[in-house]
Amino acid sequence: MSSAWARAACSQHALSGVSRAHLGELIEELASMWQAAHESALHERRGGERRRAAGAGPDHRFVFVDRVLVTLVVLRLGLPHAALAQMYGVDRSTISGAVREVRPLLAARGFPVPDRPGLRLRTLEDLFAYADAEGVDMRIDGTDVQVRRPRAHRPGRKAFVSGKRKQNTIKTTTFCDTQDRTLFSGVTRPGRMHDQTAVHSEGIAEQFRRHPKVKAEVDEGYRGLANEFPKQVSAPPKKGEAGRPARRSIRLA
Known part of the structure; x- marks a missing residue:
């Protein structure tokens, strides 16, 4: 299955529990928080400032939008990570890692x-x-x-x-x-x-x-x-x- 098909499926309200309009606002709000946490983790791993320009290195195959979507689906329906990995054509650990990254960001927003x-x-x-x-x-x-x-x-x-x-x-x-x-x-x-x-x-x-x-x-x-x-x-x-x-x-x- 292609990632585009999986993204379209997971973005449906029945799976994510979020309307498309709200989903766009949510992703925009979480993106800066995720980027800051990601850069902080990289800084700690390197033990100092980056040595190459921003954007260098391997591209993320599993982009941030997909990370948010799979986390919403897991939290809403409790689907096995292996099933979502099959949909996206990635390893199960990739899905688990995405949920571990995004779930704290959602929790930090609080409940309306x-x-x-x-x-x-x-x-x-x-x-x-x-x-x-x-x-x-x-x-x-x-x-x-x-x-x-x-x-x-x-x-x-x-x-x-x-x-x-x-x-x-x-x-x-x-x-x-x-x-x-x-x-x-x-x-x-x-x-x-x-x-x-x-x-x-x-x-x-x-x-x-x-x-x-x-x-x-x-x-x-x-x-x-x-x-x-x-x-x-x-x-x-x-x-x-x-x-x-x-x-x-x-x-x-």
């Missing part, structure tokens, strides 16, 4: 707040401060994304094995409002780590202590959080528990 143009949530602290100030109730859930199994004999190799999915995954904690509009996502950990363990290591429990007015709904995996903050966090009734109406499951946007 619904109905509040110009306001973005960049950290967990921003999220809870916003929910506290605006009286926004949240829903919290963890999502699994399958990843390539780390090579043998690498430290922490088993940490990515999800007992629930029986696959190598990373988990991302996602927060949305009661209308299922995503407010924040990106707090990641290895798939083996339980949701309840993550709420303390990620600082979620600490944020509930700092903001006692913030309320949230969670699924069964976060029942420990509901037990710790019964006035703020609500979980669905346990199986077989009578007298309590069942809550609808959390659906992330």
Whole structure:
């Protein structure tokens, strides 16, 4: 398959989740950030200033536009890197490298707040401060994304094995409002780590202590959080528990 065909396919809204008009603005915004990070990495690798003029050396076969597109598709649909590599006719490691480069740039932009143009949530602290100030109730859930199994004999190799999915995954904690509009996502950990363990290591429990007015709904995996903050966090009734109406499951946007 040609890279032009793959680029046209990945730029479709159904795959990237971004309109063409917004995609152009996004690429223009991220390009300078990526170039600065790229030059910084080259400077560190060289141990000093460049010795040749800018533009010298091998050309990037996988251009920046394609790097952004494959990252958006991976984040939206969780497609295997090997599948995208087949579409573009490149090695799987090229796709993985692109995602590692672009994902932090997207995270640094933050998440837009619904109905509040110009306001973005960049950290967990921003999220809870916003929910506290605006009286926004949240829903919290963890999502699994399958990843390539780390090579043998690498430290922490088993940490990515999800007992629930029986696959190598990373988990991302996602927060949305009661209308299922995503407010924040990106707090990641290895798939083996339980949701309840993550709420303390990620600082979620600490944020509930700092903001006692913030309320949230969670699924069964976060029942420990509901037990710790019964006035703020609500979980669905346990199986077989009578007298309590069942809550609808959390659906992330």
